[in-house]
Amino acid sequence: MSNTPLYCEKIFPVFPWDEIDVVLLDMDGTLLDKHFDDYFWEQYLPEHYSLSQDISVAQAKKQLLERYHKVKDTLDWADLDFWSRELGLDLQELKMRINHLIGVHPYVIEFFEFCLQSKKKLYLITNAHTQSLSMKLQKTAIGPWFDRIICASEVGAAKEEPAFWEKLENTIAYDKQRTLLVDDTEKVLFTAREYGLGYLLYVARPSSRSRVQYSCNFPSIEYFKELLPR
Ligand SMILES: [Mg+2]
Numbered sequence: 218m219s220n221t222p223l224y225c226e227k228i229f230p231v232f233p234w235d236e237i238d239v240v241l242l243d244m245d246g247t248l249l250d251k252h253f254d255d256y257f258w259e260q261y262l263p264e265h266y267s268l269s270q271d272i273s274v275a276q277a278k279k280q281l282l283e284r285y286h287k288v289k290d291t292l293d294w295a296d297l298d299f300w301s302r303e304l305g306l307d308l309q310e311l312k313m314r315i316n317h318l319i320g321v322h323p324y325v326i327e328f329f330e331f332c333l334q335s336k337k338k339l340y341l342i343t344n345a346h347t348q349s350l351s352m353k354l355q356k357t358a359i360g361p362w363f364d365r366i367i368c369a370s371e372v373g374a375a376k377e378e379p380a381f382w383e384k385l386e387n388t389i390a391y392d393k394q395r396t397l398l399v400d401d402t403e404k405v406l407f408t409a410r411e412y413g414l415g416y417l418l419y420v421a422r423p424s425s426r427s428r429v430q431y432s433c434n435f436p437s438i439e440y441f442k443e444l445l446p447r
Pocket residue numbers: 243244245246247400401402
């Protein structure tokens with residue numbers, strides 16, 4: 218879901234790479250084009266819901282938006298089983314039908330290579346449901362780049378919740394002050410900052426179809442190219 222537009226000047230990222238051992242990367246919007254998710258939730262699913270409920274697409278959109286809002290920032294939001302039950306539709310099947318829209322953002326692989334060469338530990342940390350995650354990993358083949366892939370459902374809280382960050386310490390060993398988190402959700406970055414994570418970076422172009430919007434609070438990038446040595 219898009220946030221209220223508010224224009225801010227770009228804060229350019231300057232990271233002391235020697236002081237960063239661990240890089241935590243969000244998946245949807247950060248590494249992968251969020252156009253797939255936006256299209257699915259905002260267009261494709263409402264169309265199917267309107268057919269199944271015999272209501273207009275506009276009504277379906279309105280009803281779904283209200284439902285989305287109720288579980289925003291919780292694990293239910295990303296839980297395909299939850300939505301399949303709630304809506305009486307097979308969301309996994311619907312997502313599969315448009316999986317050609319799943320794509321990796323430009324320069325992501327080059328950034329993985331940079332992290333590997335500079336001996337950073339690389340973790341994918343995502344709120345995505347295990348079914349969505351495996352579909353995307355299958356489609357994009359980015360899985361092998363990571364030391365480990367961590368689902369919020371495995372940790373027991375969404376990344377927006379402070380509990381996620383406390384519990385993550387039981388899942389992976391890392392020095393939070395020597396860790397960089399990259400995410401396209403500002404609320405996640407705020408929660409991580411509160412917890413004491415050392416370095417935070419916002420992705421200002423999560424979808425190839427929407428305009429760039431810089432964070433007013435964190436350094437931003439449009440492409441991972443900006444983090445690569447010249
Ligand atoms: Mg994201």
